[in-house]
Amino acid sequence: MATAMSFLCPSPATFKGTEMPIARFRCCSSNTNSVSLNTRTEPQPVTTFVKAFAPATVANLGPGFDFLGCAVDGIGDIVSVRVDPEVRPGEIRISDITGHAPNKLSTNPLWNCAGIAAIEVMKMLAIRSVGLSLSLQKGLPLGSGLGSSAASAAAAAVAVNEMFGKRLSVEDLVVASLKSEEKVSGYHADNVAPAIMGGFVLIQSYEPLRLIELKFPAEKELYFVLVSPEFEAPTKKMRAALPGEIAMAHHVWNCSQAGALVAAVLQGDVVGLGKALSSDKIVEPRRAPLIPGMEAVKKAALQAGAFGCTISGAGPTAVAVIDDELAGNAIAEHMIHAFLHHGNLKASAKVLQLDRLGARRILD
Amino acid sequence: MATAMSFLCPSPATFKGTEMPIARFRCCSSNTNSVSLNTRTEPQPVTTFVKAFAPATVANLGPGFDFLGCAVDGIGDIVSVRVDPEVRPGEIRISDITGHAPNKLSTNPLWNCAGIAAIEVMKMLAIRSVGLSLSLQKGLPLGSGLGSSAASAAAAAVAVNEMFGKRLSVEDLVVASLKSEEKVSGYHADNVAPAIMGGFVLIQSYEPLRLIELKFPAEKELYFVLVSPEFEAPTKKMRAALPGEIAMAHHVWNCSQAGALVAAVLQGDVVGLGKALSSDKIVEPRRAPLIPGMEAVKKAALQAGAFGCTISGAGPTAVAVIDDELAGNAIAEHMIHAFLHHGNLKASAKVLQLDRLGARRILD
Structure with missing residues (x-):
């Protein structure tokens, strides 16, 4: 049975006055340094269904331990999100998990990589009037060293962000996905950052979050x-x-x-x-x-x-x-x-x- | 009184046959992995006088400790070398030292940064029939953290190499200068490599010597x-x-x-x-x-x-x-x-x- 989970972002009623301060919105994220949200009203869905893919990633790369990773093409996880009137507004539900080891993964969004990242993105966007259901297709095996959990989180974060008009920055999406990684394998962005950004990414710091995109020349074969x-x-x-x-x-x-x-x-x-x-x-x-x-x-x-x-x-x-x-x-x-x-x-x-x-x- | 110093490269007579094996030449350098000398006869001077400049360098650059350095424009050391019939063939003599703290520096080539590097280059080139005198102008203060010893070594190495037709590679010159650094401050190339090559240089390894030139874009101000x-x-x-x-x-x-x-x-x-x-x-x-x-x-x-x-x-x-x-x-x-x-x-x-x-x- 899929579990619905509301998140803890304060409702508009908790703020006095008509204009909510941006800071209150930003406090919804535990790592707020890069949240670039500049809307003061809750964004509405721009579509009712979004499917997103996130690639496998190779972290560490030898001497790049804990701060360097890259994305590899062709394998990854897929997350679909759908506006679901049966889910309470402001909540999320994982409707199904298919692919690799579906029984090993929780459908409680609080204990599922895709769920945690999706919740974080909804928090950042302060979504309170729309409920979502989420479907996860695991293309990557668990515990293989190919960033399986990061791919689920990245795909979910991107899917929810796309649904509400792509208001969040890449850094926001990494922060949201990091919430998920934190529960699974520690607060390291060397999988989620390349899963979201593609290519090679160097994580220079977390406070503030500083990600450096390392462009591998387009004409070279690798x-x-x-x-x-x-x-x-x-x-x-x-x-x-x-x-x-x-x-x-x-x-x-x-x-x-x-x-x-x-x-x-x-x-x-x-x-x-x-x-x-x-x-x-x-x-x-x-x-x-x-x-x-x-x-x-x-x-x-x-x-x-x-x-x-x-x-x-x-x-x-x-x-x-x-x-x-x-x-x-x-x-x-x-x-x-x-x-x-x-x-x-x-x-x-x-x-x-x-x-x-x-x-x-x-x-x- | 200036001191003359011969070096230990074997004379042609120690080899049998008319063609000396390249390997014997290469054995003259303690670090021979990069010696690219491809002549089997002793090179002759292409001129009787050469003056060379080597810039100051900033090594370490914070987290680049012991493997990264860069060269800075406008200050440095100057070394002049001259074919000197009064110096015994195959030997070198330091004729004078001017500029910063000349009395603190030895005129024995074996105890002088410029002298050691010059000797190494002569060894690599197997110079046996020409004697040289060397003059050092110290533009850099000693012990300032600006690569003073490296600049002397680099200028000397380049000057001697120029005199004999630029037969050695950049790596050879770095190896020759490293001989000098080894005596002064340890076997580190983070000053000598940028002093010789200019720009930013990363030293990836010593055995084999692997230097990576990091090109800072020409159009940028720094x-x-x-x-x-x-x-x-x-x-x-x-x-x-x-x-x-x-x-x-x-x-x-x-x-x-x-x-x-x-x-x-x-x-x-x-x-x-x-x-x-x-x-x-x-x-x-x-x-x-x-x-x-x-x-x-x-x-x-x-x-x-x-x-x-x-x-x-x-x-x-x-x-x-x-x-x-x-x-x-x-x-x-x-x-x-x-x-x-x-x-x-x-x-x-x-x-x-x-x-x-x-x-x-x-x-x-």
């Missing part, structure tokens, strides 16, 4: 070889594996690789991107041993010609980069074989390009 | 406000102040700022560059308290409108950035005042642009 083994790598366990303290030499090394990675993205240097991606001395060495076969998979990818390879997000997916699709397919075969041979794990692969658009409305 | 107090901040002491271990949260923060700094340089975002430059949570907080008034100087710079401010190199010079020369002059006044008022130190200031050329031959 393929991600994503190989997902049948293995669960819980984010919590992967995070517990991290060191609390880091030696200065390793810090300087990883910092310089992070800088090199950013430069490679902006300069369209795929070889340099791979080299930097592969060079993490802090996180990957701690996490790779927890994923059976990962170290051999990386070696296999590099031996097969990949420019670089690391763990996607918190794993277990391995990500390699190359500038040619056919070569990518061959690398994928070697990586699958290495997972089986060295980790005793079956794995499946996809060779995908960069998603440059991010979450967007799609036709029904 | 001014460095460099304020040097009358205070000695020995590199050794400043390095001892650094923590051995770094908390993960600070590591991630600094890494993201380093990435943002690189992005800001490549995107020509001077405001973002300043913000990132100012954001170091690891090195600057430990070093600033050792330079009287530095924390107040930074505050004064930011209050006066600078986009960012930090310590240049290991200090004591403070560096602020801005996009306008007049504003830079005003910021400089505030910084000088803060050094005097809060640190009881007299200081002098320069407002300089980026040097985009690096070390180069100049006319006599």
Whole structure:
């Protein structure tokens, strides 16, 4: 049974006078630094139905741990929202979940990534007179290291925003989606920001939220070889594996690789991107041993010609980069074989390009 | 009395056969990974006199600690080299040192930054039949945090290379100059690389040497406000102040700022560059308290409108950035005042642009 959930934005009656101060609206968001809403009246739906897609994302990218991510094209989650007179005004209901592991996800919007982000967007827009029902199609498997929860949140945030006339900024949508990530895997935007914005995104700070779009040159070819083994790598366990303290030499090394990675993205240097991606001395060495076969998979990818390879997000997916699709397919075969041979794990692969658009409305 | 110093490159007689293997030549350099010398015979001088200039450099740039630096225009060191029949073939002699603190510098080429770099270049070129005398004009004060030793080394390396027909690559010249830095302040290329290459340079690795040129857009304005107090901040002491271990949260923060700094340089975002430059949570907080008034100087710079401010190199010079020369002059006044008022130190200031050329031959 789907659960309806109202949210806590004060109704107009709680304010005195006819014009509500913008600040009151902004207080509805826990992180208000980037809310750019400039309307003083509740926006009305510009349509009764919106469907939105958000792509998979690769976070961390080696030395970009916790502040860098990118979107990959072709796989992702879809969220549809519909004006529903049967849902109480100002409330939201999750009507159905299909695709990957639908039974593992709650239909209580407060415990569902898409629901939480949708609620946050409704809060930001101060929607009080319209009820919505939400449908979630999970194109991404859970816990794969491909930003599954972020894709659900991003698609939901974009869908609700589109329904009410696209009043919110990209930063607002990231803040709304972060509310969701916070409950699932921690307050990190390295999946949600690229899921919403597309391309490569660097998160410079949260207070204030400062996102830097790193444009990879349009004319350059870049393929991600994503190989997902049948293995669960819980984010919590992967995070517990991290060191609390880091030696200065390793810090300087990883910092310089992070800088090199950013430069490679902006300069369209795929070889340099791979080299930097592969060079993490802090996180990957701690996490790779927890994923059976990962170290051999990386070696296999590099031996097969990949420019670089690391763990996607918190794993277990391995990500390699190359500038040619056919070569990518061959690398994928070697990586699958290495997972089986060295980790005793079956794995499946996809060779995908960069998603440059991010979450967007799609036709029904 | 000037001292002559021969170097240890084997003479042709030590090889059998008429064609010496390239590898033997390359073994003359302790770091041979980038030596691109492709001649099998000793090059002859293309001129009898060369004068070269190398600019001052700002290393670290906040979160770019130990791997990022840039060159600033208008101040630097000059090295002249001359074919000198009175110097034994294959040897070098420092004939004179003028400018800043000439008495503090050794005229023994083995103990002089310019001398060491010149010897290294002669080794790489396998010069055995020509003797050189070298003259050094110190335009940069010692121990100021402006890459004084690096400028001497870079100018010397370029001068000798020019004399023998520019056979060496930029990487070779950096390796030669690193030999000098190693003796003075450690094996770090964040001053010598930009001193030789100009602009912003990221040092990704040493083995192999991988230098990334970060092109700041030509059409953008960028001014460095460099304020040097009358205070000695020995590199050794400043390095001892650094923590051995770094908390993960600070590591991630600094890494993201380093990435943002690189992005800001490549995107020509001077405001973002300043913000990132100012954001170091690891090195600057430990070093600033050792330079009287530095924390107040930074505050004064930011209050006066600078986009960012930090310590240049290991200090004591403070560096602020801005996009306008007049504003830079005003910021400089505030910084000088803060050094005097809060640190009881007299200081002098320069407002300089980026040097985009690096070390180069100049006319006599």
